Amino acid sequence: MNVLIDGLPTAVEIDGTEYTLNTDYRTCLQIMTAFEDPELTGFEKQTVMLQLLYPIVPPDARRASELAVKFLNCGQESTGNDSGDEDSTRYYSWSQDARYIMAAIEQAYHIDLFSADLHWWRFSYMFLDLPEECFFSRLIYLRKQKAKGKLTKEEKEWYYSMREVVDLPEIYTTEEQATINNFMAQLGQ
Numbered sequence: 001m002n003v004l005i006d007g008l009p010t011a012v013e014i015d016g017t018e019y020t021l022n023t024d025y026r027t028c029l030q031i032m033t034a035f036e037d038p039e040l041t042g043f044e045k046q047t048v049m050l051q052l053l054y055p056i057v058p059p060d061a062r063r064a065s066e067l068a069v070k071f072l073n074c075g076q077e078s079t080g081n082d083s084g085d086e087d088s089t090r091y092y093s094w095s096q097d098a099r100y101i102m103a104a105i106e107q108a109y110h111i112d113l114f115s116a117d118l119h120w121w122r123f124s125y126m127f128l129d130l131p132e133e134c135f136f137s138r139l140i141y142l143r144k145q146k147a148k149g150k151l152t153k154e155e156k157e158w159y160y161s162m163r164e165v166v167d168l169p170e171i172y173t174t175e176e177q178a179t180i181n182n183f184m185a186q187l188g189q
Contacts, residue, residue: 025123
């Protein structure tokens, strides 16, 4: 598919039936935020994705999920590569960084996201091409440099002055947090 020629997708075909997609960027951000939620199981995340993305959920949930993920990936097939070959470090959070993402898109593209009617792919393309001079891009750069252990002296100073903004907290389920708390309590005795 070539978006320059074919336009942006608004539906998928499953078993010969066309299913409309809810392509609004806000809906897709809700899905992405659900995928960040450690309290939701994989099945619950899939359910949220299907219910939000499809006004009428297709009966073939497996194929609908595959096509939903492909849609959320802007047409790219999911590789399912969990071998560790790709960098899986998280450099941004749709939840924690929402205000910086919004400001960056408004600054770079002069679009008021509160009133904008944007297709998910258009939003994603803008998000992926934010200029280096915006705060959010500098924030991502700093997070990457920190993860690599390659902060310069000036970057370290900036990091320590803005640590609460830069650091993405580890997110644990309630069960995992209870295990950590129990372990820490045992260490204190």
